[in-house]
Amino acid sequence: MTRPADIYLRFLQLAEALRGLPSLPALDPLEERILELVARSSQNRQRLSVRDMMGNSDLGSPATLHARLKSMRKKGWIILTDTEDARRKQVELTQAALRHFDRLSECLVKAAKDD
Known part of the structure; x- marks a missing residue:
């Protein structure tokens, strides 16, 4: 019988293989956190502005956040759209x-099926 941790570890292994694919440039750890925040907001159908993100002290200073957002736009991960x-x-x-x-979702499903 496989431990639940084995499924997660298989997922990590499969997800790591994605990083080697020539899709989008890699993100640093803070950029990954920002990407996940944007994704969760989108999933919950919540609007997320740059200003909203500035209020999140976990993401660093406003200068750091602006630099990361600029980097992520250049790498092709996010876009900034106009509001009213x-x-x-x-x-x-x-x-x-x-x-x-x-x-990533496909990796998770595959890791669970390989159980």
Whole structure:
């Protein structure tokens, strides 16, 4: 009988293999946290603006956050879209980022099926 931890460890192994695929450039750990925050907000159908993110002290200083958002846009993970207030930008996942989460989901399903 396989331990539940084995499923998770298989998932990590499969997910690590995704990093070697020529899809999007790699993210640093803070960028990964930002990406997950954006994804969760999107999943919950909540709007997430740059200003909203600035209020999250766990993401670092405003300068650090701006640098990471700029980097993530350049790498193709996120886009900033206009809102009704031109000074406010909405943070959203790109189609490539959504495909990345689809592939991660497939890894999780595969890891559970291989049990």
